[in-house]
Amino acid sequence: MGRQRLFIMYCLVLIVVALNIIEAATAATIFEVGGSLGWTVPPNTSYYATWASSKTFAVGDTLEFKWNSTHNVLEVTTKAEYDGCTKSNGVLKETSPTVINVTAGTHYFICSIGTHCVNGQKLAVTSVGSANTPTTPPGSSALPTSSVVLPAILSTTAISFLVIFVI
Ligand SMILES: *[C@@H]1O[C@H](CO)[C@@H](O)[C@H](O)[C@H]1NC(C)=O
Ligand SMILES: *[C@@H]1O[C@H](CO)[C@@H](O)[C@H](O)[C@H]1NC(C)=O
Ligand SMILES: *[C@@H]1O[C@H](CO)[C@@H](O)[C@H](O)[C@H]1NC(C)=O
Numbered sequence: 001m002g003r004q005r006l007f008i009m010y011c012l013v014l015i016v017v018a019l020n021i022i023e024a025a026t027a028a029t030i031f032e033v034g035g036s037l038g039w040t041v042p043p044n045t046s047y048y049a050t051w052a053s054s055k056t057f058a059v060g061d062t063l064e065f066k067w068n069s070t071h072n073v074l075e076v077t078t079k080a081e082y083d084g085c086t087k088s089n090g091v092l093k094e095t096s097p098t099v100i101n102v103t104a105g106t107h108y109f110i111c112s113i114g115t116h117c118v119n120g121q122k123l124a125v126t127s128v129g130s131a132n133t134p135t136t137p138p139g140s141s142a143l144p145t146s147s148v149v150l151p152a153i154l155s156t157t158a159i160s161f162l163v164i165f166v167i
Pocket of ligand 2 (some may be wrong): 043044047
């Protein structure tokens with residue numbers, strides 16, 4: 001294989017890698033809460049914690065609560081309210097589907113109907129930072145991932161070019 005063809009193939013690989021990194025950094029995920037079960041009284045009280053523990057929630061993702069029978073989504077304000085299934089505070093959504101934008105920090109959702117929360121219909125979601133919307137305060141030195149990765153790939157390409165054609 002000639003050097004020129006090798007170089008072109010190398011560039012194509014780098015471009016694909018770069019596009020994948022940018023895609024991964026910017027794509028928002030829609031989470032169907034509870035998976036195929038949806039938002040209901042679960043078979044056991046650890047069901048939604050287990051569901052959430054297998055996911056990574058980023059700022060900009062969305063949570064979709066879907067239910068058929070009598071349920072709702074009350075976003076309570078503290079962990080104590082979440083732990084105690086306290087129904088007196090928070091933002092209540094009563095129509096399915098309820099779509100919630102994931103923002104920074106931990107958010108607590110319960111169903112405020114009857115004993116549903118006590119029986120496990122509750123969800124806590126903690127978000128991680130996203131490349132698109134850095135949670136670091138202005139003036140800090142942290143940069144979004146894509147603005148670091150892209151120049152790195154471009155300079156690697158330039159150096160490879162020199163190595164292949166000059167040496
Ligand atoms: C609601 O009912 C429909 C039709 O029976 C079913 O396909 C769907 O999975 C149910 N959704 C939830 C969240 O229970
Ligand atoms: C809770 O229920 C789910 C779904 O049926 C099951 O996969 C999981 O093992 C159960 N967890 C416990 C602690 O029983
Ligand atoms: C969620 O984000 C979308 C898209 O940015 C926006 O249109 C919508 O109003 C937001 N919803 C809430 C409840 O903030």
